[in-house]
Amino acid sequence: MLNRPNQHNPHDAAGPPRCTALRLIVLLAAGLCPAASACAARHPVPQEHPRLLGSRQELKDLAQARPETYQRVVHVVREAEADDHAKMISLALVCAIEDDAAVGEAAIARAMRYIDGPIRHGHVPFGSDLARCALVYDLCHAFWTDAQRAAFHEYVNKTVEANLQSETHVFHNGWYGYKNWGIGLAGYATYYENPQAPEILSRLEEDFRNRAAPALELAGDGGGWAEGYYIHYWLYEWLFFCEAARRCEGLDYYALAPDFFNQRAIAGMFEMYPGISRYGSRRPIPMGDGGGRLFGGDRDKALAARRILTNYFRNDAEHQAVHAFNETTPRVSVGIYAYKDFLWRDTTIQPGSLDDFRLSHVSPGPGYVYARSSWDEDATYFFFKCGDRFTAHQHLDVGHFVIYKHGELAGDGGHYDAFGSAHDVNYHLRTIAHSTILVYDPAEQWLGATAYEAGIRAGDVTGNDGGQTHSWPNHNGAVADVEAWQAHQDLYDVADIVAFEDRGDYLYVAGDCTRAYARQKLTYFTRQILFLRPSTFVIFDRVRTTRPEFKKTWLLQAMKPPTGTENHLVVSNGEGRLFLQTLLPPDPQVRLAAGADLYNYGDHAYPPSRDTGAAPECRIEISAPVPRETDYFLHVLTATDSATKSVPTASATVDDESVYVHLGPITIAFLVEHIGGFVTTGVGRTPLAQTIVSPRGAAPIEP
Secondary structure, three states, X not given: OXXXXXXXXXXXXXXXXXXXXXXXXXXXXXXXXXXXXXXXOOOOOOOOOOOEOEOHHHHHHHHHHOHHHHHHHHHHHHOOOOOHHHHHHHHHHHHHHHOOHHHHHHHHHHHHHHHOOOOOOOOOOHHHHHHHHHHHHHHOHHHOOHHHHHHHHHHHHHHHHHOOOOOOOOOOOOHHHHOHHHHXXXXXXXXXXXXXXXXXXXXXXXXXXXXXXXXHHHHOOOOOOOOHHHHHHHHHHHHHHHHHHHHHHOXXXXXXXXXXXXXXXXXXXXXXXXXXXXXXXXXXXXXXXXXXXXXXXXXXXXXXXXXXXHHHOOOOHHHHHHHHHHOOOOOOOOHHHHHHHHHHOOOXXXXXXXXXXXXXXXXXOOOEEEEXXXXXXXXXXXXXXXXXXXXXXXXXOOOOEEEEOOOEEEOOOOOOOOOOOHHHHHHHOOHHHOOOXXXXXXXXXXOOOOOOOOOOOOOOOOOOOXXXXXXXXXXXXXXXXXXXXXXXXXXXXXXXXXXXXXXXOEEEEEEEOHHHOOOOOEEEEEEEEEEEOOOEEEEEEEEEEOOOOOEEEEEEEEOOOOEEOOOEEEEEEOOEEEEEEEEEOXXXXXXXXXXXXXXXXXXXEOOOOOOOOOOOOEEEEEEOOOOOOEEEEEEEEEEEEOOXXXXXXXXXXXXXXXXXXXEOOEEEEEEOOOOOEEEEEOOEEEEOOOOEOOOOOOOOEOO
16 A cells, blocks of 8 residues: 555664674564565565556555545546656556546557657666556556557567666766666566566666665765755655565665665755745755756655655654655645655654754765754755765865855856856856855866866866866766775765754854865865854854965855945845855955856856856955965854844954954854864853764764
8 A cells, every 4th residue: 555654664763773794693683674674574576467556456545545636636637738757657547546448548558659669778768768658557457458568578678678787877867766766667567477577676676785775875874965956856766666666575775775765854854945935846955966946846856755755754753844844835836746646645644843853954975964043934044065076966066055045145156057068067067156165276277078087077178266176087077886986085085074063052064175176286174164043154264275375265156246345245135135244364355256257267258058047146256365375264144134234243353273253142263273163152161063963862973
């Protein structure tokens, strides 16, 4: 039956533990290992159809339990214009539930267009083609002719064979959903009728266990994903297959990567900006390529993915809070995808309380910190990135942050106009398009597309922005798997969140960004941020270069050009406003790159070829007036509504040991020799954390 709780694994709040070899033996003997219980729960694939989403009776029961949602699916089938994806899945469901031959034959006719067409392979959505046809095959099985079934088996086998070497990099392009959800669904759909189906599924499972699950644990520890925004394009499809695997043979893929799956729904909730936007959707934050500025179906996929995982972990209090969050947007925003509500929205889950839920989350794998001032829709929002490299869809943006209040205030620069375009490789993915630090060495060179070991993607690299570097091993810059990542860790292990703690009134995070830059120009760059709730951010950067003449520039990607003076800038965007106070360096040099200058640097212009939605319109550049090896950058940013005219003035003092920020009754001290310091308030002095303190109150998480 759809959306039933996992009967074999209770999933306490901490999630299934990872097992050492000795502990695995003990747990196996006791029958307590999550992965072992998943294996013990495996059963033969049902011989009857349908099976992918449950039996026919279970689907009928679901239609009775969710009548309003089911009628919306029926509307898509009988009245609405829809793309093949929505139409075929909706047709197949209605066919199975109502045993309607005409509906089934209409679904099969659409499927045969793919089956009779050319075999697709490579960087095309052949996986989704397979998935749609597999669902039609399974749910409408009685209405396929023998010839059509044989043609489908041949189509499946040829497509799988043609794509054995397609999209094999497990960190890149959502290997899980993009390719294998369709392969897996086709395998289960044809299990007893296609002799190759068991081998297809066995190969998929082996590859996931040996290559993909370790990648999820490394680059997805804590539920974030280093590839960034692309997770919203593939995760839902992979979870769809995982649910089919659990139903068809009791195979629990989630238990194989607990550091990712146990926290993914929570991280996914934190990846949504506050506020409900177009068509009742929530916008995910920008992370790397494909930032979702314009409305699209990826928002519904993000919601459906959270629903699937929330159901699986339904007995966990934190996931019950995620369920409460999900229920604030109870319907998909794209009406033709009503089937996602029908399959995955389960209102029988006990809702938790967002009022009592924590306000931050850390994902050490990708190096992400998410935080909010509250769970109100007008909350102040903050995202910080300081993690390692895994894939081409990441940017050269270690140390970058975004701030949101009634809309984006500090955003993510540039446009993803095309993979490898001149704008993409010289601006959009480069450090200059992010809110971090530039260190300009005029001798630094970026080679072009014919020398991937030092170039970027497949584009023509001509700009030296002074930013971060990466020795691209190929045009994608993607590492194949965990084994390859570990073998070349010197290339990919480039940054760390070294400290994190949320004390309620304030959140503290510290990142070491040093290794993201060329060693010949940078000795160190560390960034420390205090988020003083509800709306103030104190950012302290220590930057030391190998030569004093290498200019250091602090960047802020402002959504609108600011007003004000050099030390007190004000960015206004819609109903939100960001006040920027520069405390260090003294007498800063401030440059505003906007209008025709926004995408220009180094005597080159890199304008985007298309507009991908509202992007920062001004790059604020702040530097010291006198060259020296070490500079301290100290800023206080305050996010407010647009009616606010001013904010409290901050000041700074410096001695041999510390930089002090004075902000009303609060004094913050940052050590100048290394990361650390303290916060002094009316109730005493508190040292800043020296490690990652779990927001769940558990033992410290190793970064």
